[in-house]
Amino acid sequence: MNIAFIGLGNMGAPMARNLIAAGHSVTGFDTMAAPEGITTAATAAEAAAGADVVITMLPNGAILRAVADQVIPAMKPGAVLCDCSTVDVDSAKAVAQQAEAAGLGALDAPVSGGVGGATAGTLTFMVGGTDAAFATVKPLFDIMGQKAVHCGAAGAGQSAKICNNMILGVTMIATCEAFALADKLGLDRQKMFDVVSTSSGYSWTMNAYTPAPGIGATSPADNGYKPGFAAELMLKDLRLSQQAAESADADTPMGQLATALYTQFVEAEDGRGMDFSAMLPRFEKRGRG
Numbered sequence: 001m002n003i004a005f006i007g008l009g010n011m012g013a014p015m016a017r018n019l020i021a022a023g024h025s026v027t028g029f030d031t032m033a034a035p036e037g038i039t040t041a042a043t044a045a046e047a048a049a050g051a052d053v054v055i056t057m058l059p060n061g062a063i064l065r066a067v068a069d070q071v072i073p074a075m076k077p078g079a080v081l082c083d084c085s086t087v088d089v090d091s092a093k094a095v096a097q098q099a100e101a102a103g104l105g106a107l108d109a110p111v112s113g114g115v116g117g118a119t120a121g122t123l124t125f126m127v128g129g130t131d132a133a134f135a136t137v138k139p140l141f142d143i144m145g146q147k148a149v150h151c152g153a154a155g156a157g158q159s160a161k162i163c164n165n166m167i168l169g170v171t172m173i174a175t176c177e178a179f180a181l182a183d184k185l186g187l188d189r190q191k192m193f194d195v196v197s198t199s200s201g202y203s204w205t206m207n208a209y210t211p212a213p214g215i216g217a218t219s220p221a222d223n224g225y226k227p228g229f230a231a232e233l234m235l236k237d238l239r240l241s242q243q244a245a246e247s248a249d250a251d252t253p254m255g256q257l258a259t260a261l262y263t264q265f266v267e268a269e270d271g272r273g274m275d276f277s278a279m280l281p282r283f284e285k286r287g288r289g
């Protein structure tokens with residue numbers, strides 16, 4: 001396939017390289033990055049002209065909307081615009097509508113798996129859009145990832161992503177505050193893990209991403225809380241969850257509280273640049289007041 005890849009940052013560059021390695025013809029574009037091994041065009045529109053699929057991997061919804069304005073008029077009829085960025089549900093739906101009105105296919109296909117998954121080609125894609133557009137891009141998802149779930153119509157991919165990550169943020173906080181409480185109660189962390197990881201408090205954050213150094217799964221906690229999944233990226237996703245909850249009039253008190261805690265951690269404490277599991281040392285230092 002002829003593929004345009006717009007946004008060649010930490011995630012986009014390795015994803016584009018995996019497509020090239022699989023034999024696809026990729027033309028990239030980025031306003032800043034010029035990664036090695038990827039042919040680039042002078043503008044996003046030039047990269048998109050003649051492409052069967054245009055993939056975007058951009059920082060946020062406002063930038064996605066601006067790039068969509070540039071590439072949609074340049075795309076050939078029947079081509080598919082596939083956005084893999086994490087953006088707000090409203091932007092995802094608006095861009096899909098704009099693409100479909102121009103006779104194009106459109107998918108929102110955010111990922112989980114991080115830079116490691118992008119490099120190894122083991123991302124999970126959560127996809128919203130039509131069956132036809134999904135079928136066109138599925139072979140590319142299979143190269144860049146290990147799993148692609150077609151979640152529903154436009155916006156469903158972003159919806160799935162932020163619901164998942166809202167659970168993740170809330171659960172990480174619960175796991176960390178429980179470890180800090182256990183410490184203060186004089187409970188050994190290993191015993192706490194042995195019980196909870198096999199009891200009803202178990203979770204992905206406890207069992208697979210244990211936030212306590214030297215206990216349970218190997219995780220960023222064992223590497224000085226170097227990310228992994230940075231606290232500021234968790235905050236981005238939590239904010240998107242609350243934006244969507246506002247827009248859909250959904251009551252999400254735990255998501256709201258998790259957003260407030262990660263905001264404080266990233267903006268007022270020392271959370272920026274740390275893994276999101278560094279909530280544990282944060283709680284360790286605090287009392288109730």
Ligand code: NAD
Nearest residue numbers: 007008009010011012030031032033058059085086114115
């Ligand atoms: P990044 O900042 O490394 O890359 C974004 C790239 O977009 C940059 O190279 C930037 O120069 C480029 N860009 C900005 N404006 C542009 C424009 N108008 N035209 C063309 N290029 C433009 O970010 P990233 O870590 O690669 O993340 C990309 C997306 O993936 C984000 O939405 C992020 O939330 C999501 N995501 C990231 C991770 C992760 O672990 N990094 C995990 C899952 C999802």
